[in-house]
Amino acid sequence: MNTNSQHLSQIFMQGVAAVRPEILLANTVRIENDNLIVNNNTFHIKKHCYVVGFGKAVLGMAVQLEKILGSALSCGIATVPQDILRTFATLPELLPPPNTRITFIEGAKDNLPDLNALNGAVKIRDLITNVDEGNILIVLISGGGSALLPIPKQPITLEEKTALIKSLSKAGATIVELNTVRKKLSELKGGRLALLAKHLTVITLILSDVIDDPLDYIASGPTVPNSDEPDAALNIISKYQLLDIVPDTLHKILISDTDGSANTNGSQFDWVYNVVIGNNKMACEGAVEQAKKLGYQTVVLTRLISADVGYLSEWYGRLVRLIITCSQLELQELFQQTRSNLWYDLVNADEILNFDMEKPICLIGAGEPTLVVRGKGRGGRNQELALRVSLELDKMNITKKVMFLSAGTDGIDGPTDVAGAIGDWRLVSDARSVGIEPIEFISNNDSYGFYTIFKDGEYFVKTGHTGTNVMDLHIITIVP
Numbered sequence: 001m002n003t004n005s006q007h008l009s010q011i012f013m014q015g016v017a018a019v020r021p022e023i024l025l026a027n028t029v030r031i032e033n034d035n036l037i038v039n040n041n042t043f044h045i046k047k048h049c050y051v052v053g054f055g056k057a058v059l060g061m062a063v064q065l066e067k068i069l070g071s072a073l074s075c076g077i078a079t080v081p082q083d084i085l086r087t088f089a090t091l092p093e094l095l096p097p098p099n100t101r102i103t104f105i106e107g108a109k110d111n112l113p114d115l116n117a118l119n120g121a122v123k124i125r126d127l128i129t130n131v132d133e134g135n136i137l138i139v140l141i142s143g144g145g146s147a148l149l150p151i152p153k154q155p156i157t158l159e160e161k162t163a164l165i166k167s168l169s170k171a172g173a174t175i176v177e178l179n180t181v182r183k184k185l186s187e188l189k190g191g192r193l194a195l196l197a198k199h200l201t202v203i204t205l206i207l208s209d210v211i212d213d214p215l216d217y218i219a220s221g222p223t224v225p226n227s228d229e230p231d232a233a234l235n236i237i238s239k240y241q242l243l244d245i246v247p248d249t250l251h252k253i254l255i256s257d258t259d260g261s262a263n264t265n266g267s268q269f270d271w272v273y274n275v276v277i278g279n280n281k282m283a284c285e286g287a288v289e290q291a292k293k294l295g296y297q298t299v300v301l302t303r304l305i306s307a308d309v310g311y312l313s314e315w316y317g318r319l320v321r322l323i324i325t326c327s328q329l330e331l332q333e334l335f336q337q338t339r340s341n342l343w344y345d346l347v348n349a350d351e352i353l354n355f356d357m358e359k360p361i362c363l364i365g366a367g368e369p370t371l372v373v374r375g376k377g378r379g380g381r382n383q384e385l386a387l388r389v390s391l392e393l394d395k396m397n398i399t400k401k402v403m404f405l406s407a408g409t410d411g412i413d414g415p416t417d418v419a420g421a422i423g424d425w426r427l428v429s430d431a432r433s434v435g436i437e438p439i440e441f442i443s444n445n446d447s448y449g450f451y452t453i454f455k456d457g458e459y460f461v462k463t464g465h466t467g468t469n470v471m472d473l474h475i476i477t478i479v480p
Helices: 003-017 021-028 058-072 115-130 158-170 175-185 192-196 232-239 248-254 280-293 309-324 328-341 349-353 381-395 427-433 438-443 447-457
Strands: 029-032 035-038 041-044 049-054 073-081 102-107 136-141 201-207 272-278 297-305 361-367 401-408 420-424 472-479
Touching: 003 280, 003 361, 003 401, 003 420, 003 472, 021 029, 021 058, 021 201, 021 272, 029 058, 035 201, 049 058, 049 115, 058 073, 058 102, 058 136, 058 201, 073 115, 102 115, 115 192, 158 175, 158 232, 158 248, 175 232, 175 248, 232 248, 280 297, 280 361, 280 472, 309 328, 309 381, 309 401, 309 472, 328 349, 381 401, 381 420, 381 427, 381 438, 381 447, 381 472, 427 438, 427 447, 438 447
Parallel strands: 049 073, 049 136, 073 102, 136 201, 201 272, 297 361
Antiparallel strands: 029 035, 035 041, 361 472, 401 420, 401 472
16 A cells, blocks of 8 residues: 555544544543532433443443443443454453443444344343433433334334335435434334433433434434424435335334424433534544544535435546646536535635645545445445545546545444445556456445455555444545
């Protein structure tokens, strides 16, 4: 791997390090005498604290929380990604102690609900139900929480619900749309976990994996009032033309007039305190810090990326071309149009135009693009985006050293063993010179297949489970 590729990886990993859950917990929670202090809010511990959690970052959150709570913790249950304990076996400081009071249940392989996750969710529900009034319940939530809290409403089966969510995801549904459907079909999501714990003081610590941190959509909002319209989920399924595959069991619930008592018409749960302890803003700040250390002029483009990878790759390609050619008016026009249509937080074009074009530049974006899957190949949105950006750079005959990294901060991109991939200005020509045609892999959604054979996988971003999750980071470097 060359120096530029190493820089991309270092910048990405520093972004991930900035949202390590154990650090975020330590900065948010502390015990003083018989009081639990959370984000400078004080909760008197009358009896005990109990912990439940679900998500890709919950292992680190729970381990750190147990250290903080000490004897104030009675017990807890957390559902975490399959094999995460084995992944961290060489990092004992990130693993629960032998005498832990928290039971960790692994499940949701490839971020898909399974029987292990379901059994863990049932145990969480039962624990909450059996805790006496007057205790404190701390709920730990992070991205991936929806798949790790998968109790469907009766009489829906887990298989029926999972099949529908997979079909919506392949059709290009956003995370907000997916979680709207999940809330409608789930027993504990959409505020229902909070209602189950109404006899307790509930403190929810959240690591956000949803754009702009909407609490009712992170892990499908189990401790937040559900403000969705009753027909919102049905409308989303109709939008993606999937009503024909919906079995009768699901359809009856989808057409019901109400989501039950969890839909409170915007009123709040006064026994619940929800706080976001980390998000992709923090990851971007960590990435910027590392890029500057490496000598790059750096700016965060936006944290709200949600466009389709096809559109996004064209946008990135055009952006790079306009920067290299110093096309001031066109760049300002591109940014003005994009800000009004997509990302209101898009940086001002002048910040980039004021860079010294004879020195290295690093541009950072963050969010969660969508990917419509039509082929039968293997991959994920990050790998496909990196390959598509490479095609755009080739199409525009870019000759400067331009490199692009796209990777998930959770370390997992789609149903693969990688976090994402790297693309660059000469990847396409290098691939074609050895008889590999990237467009064929794009048409079959087989970006993983491409990167596996291209330079023996050198351009993969491999991290394994990172223990955190704040969506994706995109990093562009332009070197004179």
